Amino acid sequence: MKLEIKNLHVAVDGKKVVKGVNLAVSEGEVHAIMGPNGAGKSSLSYAIMGHPKYKITKGKIIFDGHDITEFSPDKRAKLGLFLGFQHPLEISGVSVNNFLRTAYRSLKSDSMSILELREFVSKKMSQLKMDKSFAGRGLNEGFSGGEKKLAEILQLVVLQPKIAILDEPDSGTDVDTLKLIAQNIKSVNKKNNTGILLVTHHNRILKYLKPDFVHVLVDGKIAKTGGPELADKLESKGYGWVEA
Amino acid sequence: MGGSMNDYAKKFGFKFAERPVHQSEPGISKKIVNEISEIKGEQKWISDSRLKALEHFTKRPMPTWGPDLSEIDFDNTIFYNKPTDKAVQNWDELPTDIRKTFDKLGIPEAERKFLAGVGAQYNSEMVYHKIKEDLAKQGVIFVDPDTAFKKYPDIFKKWFGTVVPHTDNKFAALNSAFFSGGSFIYIPPNVEVKMPLQAYFRMNAENMAQFERTLIIADKGSKVHFMEGCTAPIYSKDSLHAGVVEIIALPGSHVRYTTMQNWSNNVYNLVTKRAYAFEDAIVEWIDANIGSKISMKYPCVVMKGKGARADILSVALAGNGQNLDTGGKAIHLAPNTTSRIVSKSVSHDGGKTNFRGLVKVKKGATDVKSHTKCDALILDNKSFSGTIPQLDVNEDSVSVGHEATVGRIGEDQLFYLTSRGLNEDEATAMIVNGFFETFVKELPTEYAVEFNRLIQLQVGRI
Ligand SMILES: Nc1ncnc2c1ncn2[C@@H]1O[C@H](COP(=O)(O)OP(=O)(O)OP(=O)(O)O)[C@@H](O)[C@H]1O
């Protein structure tokens, strides 16, 4: 099981934002993508998940042997792809519980009853130290920045995808929340063998997750790939030395 | 109802052959009004009031300030269709077709499960009317108007036509001339009816007009929740529904009136609903409009007594070929009265919704609080939504607020949900259901589930 990105070019509103990216993420692996603001990290993530606005102008996305370049987002999700959003959307009036149930049902074919599913979700919530009351609240409605990030990770651990792209799950979280988020990502990665493609600006989350690879995206291209030591170097030196 | 026409047809749009015991000639005439009075064996004051109303209807011009009503074909519409001899208290006594109709609509089942009483109207008459025995013993009355005239003439005559006189508007006049069916409800002082009472309206015949009349009197300190639902088969020719509902909420009483309007898309739905709220009374209109070709409906509460409260929640979902002009009116005549009008509308597939609100504060009605909020959601570029709020405040010490929002479902929102495995229709239906959540949570669970499914059918096209 593998996600392969082959020479991917993406344009949004006519602007070229991803300019020939090659990447392969296998189940169980952890990849980190770092890079300056505006480098195209979110655009790349959206394009992999199939956002209609992020047009693939060249290249291919192969998932588990299928060419999914033209697939709708729900079809990609059904194959086992997941995107944790940098800026999760508010869906007013749709409770977290109801949403997770609907999503779970459209992705999984197992026969968990409503009650079992509720129990399962509630267990995952306590794993993230989320108050029970969140289950009944509108999805991301009035959530604080950190709470939205927790809700994304809740979806990750409930839906247990094969490959998860996580776009800055650590931004705006306090030290304790960051730790919880990292632990939960690690646990799906280990227990469920989910492959992780993690976009981040901070070395701290990588200390927990110990990525197999660190990629640096500059101006829509992968400028460098290395191990965790690359993240250390970026932390002290910034991006100036990396050639685009 | 756009792509969901077939679903509506299957679920609600079935029809049976017409076997009325009496049916009038098509068109409007004095002769037919007299015919109705005669069949019903009415007292003179009623038949006279019908004729007066007919005269007013004839003189009164068609309203032109709202949706286009010029295509209503009065001449070819049947104004009275009597399906059975009398209203029964046992479903089994109904003719098979009629019994089957209400079975398919789930009415007897709902009655068994969670209703305190049910009235079922088929074309122009109530064919079934029953209330739970313990309530009857407490003095609660729930009958059709014909029975009320005969058995409770004093109280009926005292209030009938006082809240909505026939001069109110052209269609109130038409109703007052041809009214038939509906309910008369009386709740004695301090009696609380814990489960809802329900009336269900069904138009089976083609090209007909239905004019039920509902009068609710909640005596001091009493409490009642009345619900109504309606459906009809889909016909190529238009039908007309022009009901009138009058509510008298006496001091300290609490009346909630919930409507789930789901007519087929060939029905003109022109309804007048108004309540008088006396001292410290609470009146709530919970009004959902999903069906009909054109609806004009603005439930109103006239707060006549100190401390009275009005809560109006109006929702509309308009699809292809539908124009739903809905809203609410709060008339503050007494001090310390409060009102809230909330409107939520969704238009899609070329549908049109319009909110019309009126908040009026009379001089001397001090310390009034009123808030109006209307949210519209437009699902595509073919669809429309409008807002026409009106304020008429003649007192200084009041707090009157108004907010309005118009939104579209964003591409990003849809992408978010589809990235979690929902297809685009499911995602749209989910967002619309969420938008209506404030309304849905006011419904009994059974109806909440049903409402969500209706939305799914209409918006989700699944
Ligand atoms: N919908 C859009 N319309 C116009 N420009 C866009 C859109 N989405 C992205 N861009 C532009 O594309 C470029 C890449 O943006 P992207 O969000 O992918 O960057 P990023 O690497 O995720 O940055 P950050 O680290 O700040 O999150 C930016 O210049 C951005 O302004």
Ligand SMILES: [Mg+2]
């Ligand atoms: Mg980004």
